[in-house]
Amino acid sequence: MKALSDNFEKHIKDTLNAGAFSNDKKIVEKVIHSGPKLIDDLINWGVQFDKNHNGEFDLAIEGGHSDARIWHKEDQTGKDIQSALINKILDLDNVDLFENTTLVNAEKTTNNTFSIQLFDNKNNLINNIICSKLVLATGGIGGLFEKSTNQEIATGDGIYIANKLGAPIENLSFIQFHPTGLYQKGSISFLISEALRGSGAQLRNEKKEAFMYKYDDRLDLAPRDIVSRAISNEINQQILPYVYLDATKIDAEIIDKHFPNIKKECLDRLGINIQNGVIPVVPVQHYSCGGVKVNEYGETAVEGLYAIGEVASTGLHGANRLASNSLLEAIAFAKFSIPSLTNNLKNNLFSPTDIKTSPLLKLDKSEIQKIISHYAGIVKSNEGLAQAKNLLLEIKSNAIECSEISLPNYEANFLLENAILLIQDALNQKENKGVYFNVDLN
Numbered sequence: 001m002k003a004l005s006d007n008f009e010k011h012i013k014d015t016l017n018a019g020a021f022s023n024d025k026k027i028v029e030k031v032i033h034s035g036p037k038l039i040d041d042l043i044n045w046g047v048q049f050d051k052n053h054n055g056e057f058d059l060a061i062e063g064g065h066s067d068a069r070i071w072h073k074e075d076q077t078g079k080d081i082q083s084a085l086i087n088k089i090l091d092l093d094n095v096d097l098f099e100n101t102t103l104v105n106a107e108k109t110t111n112n113t114f115s116i117q118l119f120d121n122k123n124n125l126i127n128n129i130i131c132s133k134l135v136l137a138t139g140g141i142g143g144l145f146e147k148s149t150n151q152e153i154a155t156g157d158g159i160y161i162a163n164k165l166g167a168p169i170e171n172l173s174f175i176q177f178h179p180t181g182l183y184q185k186g187s188i189s190f191l192i193s194e195a196l197r198g199s200g201a202q203l204r205n206e207k208k209e210a211f212m213y214k215y216d217d218r219l220d221l222a223p224r225d226i227v228s229r230a231i232s233n234e235i236n237q238q239i240l241p242y243v244y245l246d247a248t249k250i251d252a253e254i255i256d257k258h259f260p261n262i263k264k265e266c267l268d269r270l271g272i273n274i275q276n277g278v279i280p281v282v283p284v285q286h287y288s289c290g291g292v293k294v295n296e297y298g299e300t301a302v303e304g305l306y307a308i309g310e311v312a313s314t315g316l317h318g319a320n321r322l323a324s325n326s327l328l329e330a331i332a333f334a335k336f337s338i339p340s341l342t343n344n345l346k347n348n349l350f351s352p353t354d355i356k357t358s359p360l361l362k363l364d365k366s367e368i369q370k371i372i373s374h375y376a377g378i379v380k381s382n383e384g385l386a387q388a389k390n391l392l393l394e395i396k397s398n399a400i401e402c403s404e405i406s407l408p409n410y411e412a413n414f415l416l417e418n419a420i421l422l423i424q425d426a427l428n429q430k431e432n433k434g435v436y437f438n439v440d441l442n
């Protein structure tokens with residue numbers, strides 16, 4: 001059930017506010033108005049959104065939202081949606097599923113179809129398919145950073161492929177940092193959901209003092225760019241390389257019902273019981289607001305090529321994604337694309353390989369991640385970005401070719417090209433807005 005005080009206009013306003021009014025208003029309105037029907041579809045397909053004591057759907061509030069409107073399943077909504085969609089796909093007999101398979105190359109043929117190469121990760125084989133339409137739904141680019149909430153698979157493969165096919169990529173430097181990644185070793189940061197702050201958790205500096213009042217009237221629920229910059233600023237003024245999130249005042253019942261996973265992970269990873277101990281957190285790469293430019297049907301500028309989900313830049317997010325608008329966007333654009341995608345769709349054909357792929361370079365992806373994390377993080381500068389570009393081009397020109405085809409090699413090559421695109425995009429920005437902040441710009 002929608003919160004009685006809420007309405008479409010408020011959600012639209014919050015989305016435009018978070019996006020620094022760089023959003024495409026027509027897209028924002030279309031996506032947000034499509035929400036209720038999409039939620040119904042998901043429920044019909046088996047997603048079991050959480051309900052409250054009265055049996056009504058329990059809606060959460062997150063940063064930048066003026067009302068409680070986030071449909072969720074505990075603290076793992078995406079996982080539940082994914083399971084429901086996988087079950088739905090398994091019921092369809094006109095879908096062939098290839099597991100452990102990675103799209104590594106795509107080219108346009110003379111017949112205006114795509115010839116694509118799929119790398120079979122288990123058997124080290126390449127399969128070729130000719131298809132009339134190609135949908136890129138390969139997710140974000142968290143793999144470009146040393147620390148990200150994304151899985152390691154998020155290497156922006158779809159961005160690399162779309163760019164190679166000639167589709168425009170936009171705003172790749174509009175990277176959203178999640179303010180509260182758990183401070184820990186390793187590249188994948190466990191995310192402490194914003195909903196915990198929505199339920200009353202408060203950020204505190206190393207002296208355990210609340211500080212968000214210095215930065216924004218919305219305090220701990222200000223949009224993510226503001227909270228991330230505030231934390232980064234506090235960290236620069238203290239000794240500890242993290243701040244604390246204090247959830248100790250939240251009722252035990254609420255923690256157990258809504259945040260069982262966060263409670264378990266903090267205990268397992270750091271031995272912290274969040275009901276009586278504060279949680280060390282730092283901002284970490286979380287979401288790519290830009291990507292492959294698409295229109296309202298998910299179509300790129302290349303005929304037959306679509307991009308849906310985090311890989312795409314639809315205009316919904318503008319310069320900063322409003323929390324939790326991304327799952328809505330992915331589902332909405334999947335639906336918006338159907339008429340165009342199914343029009344004149346031909347059967348796929350397996351074909352012998354005839355594509356000449358450029359040889360892979362031998363690369364160390366941690367070098368690329370270091371450069372991007374250092375020079376294209378929350379706070380950027382012109383000098384740093386120019387330096388990053390030089391370093392990346394140097395890596396590219398000095399790298400030797402390697403004959404071994406393997407998933408890590410493909411991914412490192414995709415990362416390098418995407419890193420260059422990201423830095424160039426950052427250099428092209430003319431003003432600070434949303435998540436983009438460069439000390440040399442206004």
Ligand SMILES: Cc1cc2nc3c(=O)[nH]c(=O)nc-3n(C[C@H](O)[C@H](O)[C@H](O)COP(=O)(O)OP(=O)(O)OC[C@H]3O[C@@H](n4cnc5c(N)ncnc54)[C@H](O)[C@@H]3O)c2cc1C
Nearest residue numbers: 078102103138139149150153157191309310324325326327
């Ligand atoms: C920890 C975490 C919590 C989040 N919480 C929320 C939330 O509460 N609400 C919200 O709206 N958003 C949330 N987000 C963001 C949201 O989950 C993502 O934006 C969304 O999952 C993106 O969906 P996608 O289908 O575009 O990509 P993904 O979910 O990343 O899926 C991409 C898929 O493509 C596959 N793939 C990648 N490259 C290739 C290739 N070359 N060939 C074949 N397959 C490939 C990957 O293996 C993966 O299965 C969260 C993100 C994270 C990381």
